[in-house]
Amino acid sequence: MKDLRQITVIGLGLLGGSVALAISRRLPAVKVVGYTHRASTRRRARRLAAANKIVDDIRRSVADADLVIVATPIGTFEQIFGEIADALPPGSIVTDIGSTKVLPHRWANKMLPKTVHYVGSHPVAGSEQRGIEFARPDLFDGATCILTTTRETNRQAVQTLKRFWTELGCLVKIMSPAEHDRILANISHLPHVTAVALVNANKSEELKLAGKGFLDTSRIASGPPNIWADVLLTNAGNTTRSIDKIIAELSKLKNAIKNQNKAQIEKLLEAARDKRSSLLNHKVRRKELML
Amino acid sequence: MKDLRQITVIGLGLLGGSVALAISRRLPAVKVVGYTHRASTRRRARRLAAANKIVDDIRRSVADADLVIVATPIGTFEQIFGEIADALPPGSIVTDIGSTKVLPHRWANKMLPKTVHYVGSHPVAGSEQRGIEFARPDLFDGATCILTTTRETNRQAVQTLKRFWTELGCLVKIMSPAEHDRILANISHLPHVTAVALVNANKSEELKLAGKGFLDTSRIASGPPNIWADVLLTNAGNTTRSIDKIIAELSKLKNAIKNQNKAQIEKLLEAARDKRSSLLNHKVRRKELML
Numbered sequence: 001m002k003d004l005r006q007i008t009v010i011g012l013g014l015l016g017g018s019v020a021l022a023i024s025r026r027l028p029a030v031k032v033v034g035y036t037h038r039a040s041t042r043r044r045a046r047r048l049a050a051a052n053k054i055v056d057d058i059r060r061s062v063a064d065a066d067l068v069i070v071a072t073p074i075g076t077f078e079q080i081f082g083e084i085a086d087a088l089p090p091g092s093i094v095t096d097i098g099s100t101k102v103l104p105h106r107w108a109n110k111m112l113p114k115t116v117h118y119v120g121s122h123p124v125a126g127s128e129q130r131g132i133e134f135a136r137p138d139l140f141d142g143a144t145c146i147l148t149t150t151r152e153t154n155r156q157a158v159q160t161l162k163r164f165w166t167e168l169g170c171l172v173k174i175m176s177p178a179e180h181d182r183i184l185a186n187i188s189h190l191p192h193v194t195a196v197a198l199v200n201a202n203k204s205e206e207l208k209l210a211g212k213g214f215l216d217t218s219r220i221a222s223g224p225p226n227i228w229a230d231v232l233l234t235n236a237g238n239t240t241r242s243i244d245k246i247i248a249e250l251s252k253l254k255n256a257i258k259n260q261n262k263a264q265i266e267k268l269l270e271a272a273r274d275k276r277s278s279l280l281n282h283k284v285r286r287k288e289l290m291l
Numbered sequence: 292m293k294d295l296r297q298i299t300v301i302g303l304g305l306l307g308g309s310v311a312l313a314i315s316r317r318l319p320a321v322k323v324v325g326y327t328h329r330a331s332t333r334r335r336a337r338r339l340a341a342a343n344k345i346v347d348d349i350r351r352s353v354a355d356a357d358l359v360i361v362a363t364p365i366g367t368f369e370q371i372f373g374e375i376a377d378a379l380p381p382g383s384i385v386t387d388i389g390s391t392k393v394l395p396h397r398w399a400n401k402m403l404p405k406t407v408h409y410v411g412s413h414p415v416a417g418s419e420q421r422g423i424e425f426a427r428p429d430l431f432d433g434a435t436c437i438l439t440t441t442r443e444t445n446r447q448a449v450q451t452l453k454r455f456w457t458e459l460g461c462l463v464k465i466m467s468p469a470e471h472d473r474i475l476a477n478i479s480h481l482p483h484v485t486a487v488a489l490v491n492a493n494k495s496e497e498l499k500l501a502g503k504g505f506l507d508t509s510r511i512a513s514g515p516p517n518i519w520a521d522v523l524l525t526n527a528g529n530t531t532r533s534i535d536k537i538i539a540e541l542s543k544l545k546n547a548i549k550n551q552n553k554a555q556i557e558k559l560l561e562a563a564r565d566k567r568s569s570l571l572n573h574k575v576r577r578k579e580l581m582l
Contacts, residue, residue, distance in 0.1 A: 124502035144500055173500065186493050187501040191508040194489055197540035199563035201533070202477050207570045209435055209464065210478040211415035213511045215571075217482040220504045222567050225560035229553055236548050242492070243545040247538055249488035254534040257527050262520055269516035272490040276513050279498045280506075 001167065003160055004030055008065040010058065010080060012036040012045045014127060015097055016071030017135025020051045022168045025137040035061035045132055059087035067164065069121070070096035074230040077104050081111035090115035093157045097121050099184060100235040101148040101177035109152075117157035120148035120177060123170055124188070128222040138169070142288045145170035146184075148177040171286065185238030186245070192228055193243060195221035292458065294451055295321055299356040301349065301371060303327040303336045305418060306388055307362030308426025311342045313459045316428040326352035335423050350378035358455065360412070361387035365521040368395050372402035381406035384448045388412050390475060391525040392439040392468035400443075408448035411439035411468060414461055415479070419513040429460070433579045436461035437475075439468040462577065476529030481537060483519055484530065486512035 004027070009020045012034050023032050034051035035058050036042055045054050055061045062068050062084045070080055077096055088094065094116055096104050101120040108118035125143035127134060145165040149158055162172045175183075198214075199207075199221045207214070232239050249268075256264040295318070300311045303325050314323050325342035326349050327333055336345050346352045353359050353375045361371055368387055379385065385407055387395050392411040399409035416434035418425060436456040440449055453463045466474075489505075490498075490512045498505070523530050540559075547555040 124500060126502070126504070143502065146500065183497045183500060186497055187505050190492065191489060191505050193541065193544050194485060195508055196560055196563040197537050197544060198482060198485055199567050200540045200543075200559060201481065201536040202566075204566055204569060206474045206477055207566070208573055209415060209437065209474060210570065211417070211434065213417070214478050214482050215574075216507045216510050217486055218563075218567055219507050221560075221563040222571075223560075223564070225557045225564060228560055229556045232544075232548050232556055233551055233553055236551065240545050240549050243541050243548075245492040246488050247541055249491045250484065250534050250538055250541075252491075253484050253488060253523075254531050257523050257534075258531050260524055260527065262524060265520045265523055266516045268491060269487055269512075269514075269519055272487040272509075272512040273514070273516060275493075275495055275498070276490050276509055278495060279501065280513075282499055283506075 001027060001030065001160070001163060004066045004164065006031045006033060006065050007067045007069065008033045008035065008061050009051065010035045010061065010068065010070045010084075011072035012041055012050060012054075012132050013071065014130050014132070014134045015123075015139075016069070017045065017048070017050050017132035018137065018139035019069055019071060019097070019168075020045075021135055021137035022140055024051070026167050026169070033061050033065065041132060048132060048135070050132060050135065058083055062087050062092075063089070065089065065092055067093045067095070067161075070094070070098075073227050074098040074100060074104065074234050078107040078111060081107055085112055088113065088116045092116050093161060094118045095121040095161060097123055098234075099188065099231045101180045103234045105148065105150060105177045117154040119153055119157050119161050120180070121161065121165065122146045122148070122180065122184070123165065123168075126223075128220055130224045130227075140165070141169040143170050144288070145172050146180055147172060147174045148180050149174060150176065171288065181235050182238050185235055185242045189231060189235055189239045190242040190246060192220050192223065193232070193239065194246060195219065292318060292321065292451070292454060295357045295455065297322045297324060297356050298358045298360065299324045299326065299352050300342065301326045301352065301359065301361045301375075302363035303332055303341060303345075303423050304362065305421050305423070305425045306414075306430075307360070308336065308339070308341050308423035309428065309430040310360055310362060310388065310459075311336075312426055312428035313431055315342070317458050317460070324352050324356065332423060339423060339426070341423060341426065349374055353378050353383075354380070356380065356383055358384045358386070358452070361385070361389075364518050365389040365391060365395065365525050369398040369402060372398055376402055376404055379404065379407045383407050384452060385409045386412040386452060388414055389525075390479065390522045392437075392471045394525045396439065396441060396468045408445040410444055410448055410452050411471070412452065412456065413437045413439070413471065413475070414456065414459075417514075419511055421515045421518075431456070432460040434461050435579070436463050437471055438463060438465045439471050440465060441467065462579065472526050473529050476526055476533045477536070480522060480526055480530045481533040483511050483514065484523070484534060485537060486510065
């Protein structure tokens with residue numbers, strides 16, 4: 001991509017590391033600079049050859065960047081935008097890969113100079129693992145990547161970023177930060193909270209008898225608590241409304257079971273099975289999923 | 292196993308078919324007779340060579356059996372016990388592989404003659420798929436199989452059944468039907484209800500953006516509604532109490548998010564992550580899981 005000669009990735013955990021590796025594999029002509037504040041992570045990133053250059057100075061890391069991708073926990077974005085603000089080249093694009101988007105847009109608007117273009121990114125991909133050792137260049141293959149834009153967002157920057165994520169293997173969707181946060185509360189933040197509640201509702205001793213169903217249903221509860229606390233805190237209104245929705249659905253099932261209402265239980269179970277089946281068919285048609 | 296020359300499997304769906312295939316592979320000297328009431332299933336079972344003999348007469352299917360395994364939906368057990376009662380050879384063992392155990396024991400006690408030995412079985416293994424096409428001879432490899440017994444249960448029959456499931460690859464546990472149903476409500480029936488509620492709380496259109504986390508968390512919601520309705524109806528008291536527990540945990544998370552209490556959110560997320568991590572370690576040590 002001729003308009004992206006250097007990309008800087010700030011934060012080299014599972015996601016930042018995977019972005020850096022994916023760029024090296026898919027866009028080999030682009031120079032990748034990685035920044036992380038921890039010396040031990042820099043050493044591990046160098047050992048894994050995660051980027052062309054790995055540096056310890058955040059301002060110098062962005063000085064020649066055409067695109068800066070912030071891949072740290074959401075709670076650090078405001079401070080990082082402030083730190084890099086006057087080191088960013090005019091015309092450069094700044095994005096982040098946080099799982100909520102309303103507050104990052106607000107912080108970018110407040111902290112970044114008007115000479116750079118901010119667009120939100122959310123590649124819907126990840127893992128319950130953490131750390132650059134688990135980074136994979138194919139993490140974004142077939143994933144949906146949502147770009148968030150407002151009326152002020154630079155259209156050229158959106159097009160460049162859209163091409164960038166498409167090159168990395170993503171299917172790109174564009175929406176407003178508010179719509180993103182509302183939908184993601186339902187499809188991503190709610191499953192996380194639910195998996196956590198499911199594990200916490202159980203005793204360790206009893207869990208030893210659990211089968212594959214429990215393990216799959218609870219997998220994402222093994223995700224990093226600090227990252228997820230930031231996600232939930234920055235999408236509080238939507239997430240609490242989503243929790244109310246699942247409590248209402250659980251109560252429906254509970255009442256049907258209590259009343260020995262077989263027809264109603266089957267109706268609720270069939271609705272879920274059919275909805276999930278349509279979802280799988282959609283994903284297979286879009287080649288996001290192989291069955 | 293010299294005390295088991297013929298085993299009859301009643302019901303040839305995913306589980307019954309897998310039991311039949313597992314016996315053929317692990318205990319090739321044992322004759323396996325399969326019964327299913329549907330002609331189309333019998334044809335498919337014959338095509339897959341799921342058993343040595345596949346018959347359409349349930350009473351004749353058990354006439355020479357040393358062990359009868361009922362693998363139909365729980366709601367049919369009482370009737371099936373009644374149908375086979377006076378066709379069972381004296382001294383034979385009857386078990387079922389239903390996911391709840393209190394009511395099957397009650398029905399066996401009521402319907403089966405005192406000359407045969409009933410023991411409950413619950414191999415904690417399965418899949419969201421249904422039908423004999425998805426049966427697998429290795430479905431029980433490394434799975435826990437819970438045997439349920441009461442003071443009246445014949446000890447010799449328990450030992451024979453324990454050896455049988457061990458030969459099929461299971462780790463066998465023995466407990467009372469009441470303890471089984473209480474624990475399984477938490478570790479199996481609750482995850483199922485939760486996965487269903489999670490799917491039902493979401494709109495189909497929005498789900499198109501869902502990632503791998505949602506798909507895993509909701510996988511078991513694709514399970515067969517009629518089978519699961521029977522499970523929930525036959526374990527109603529325990530399951531509704533388990534639903535109350537997860538609603539309480541969801542409410543804790545909701546309040547912490549609403550109050551922007553980061554310390555409390557992280558504490559709840561860390562508790563779940565640590566508990567799940569101990570569970571995975573336990574399963575890996577027991578070789579029930581490869582990581």
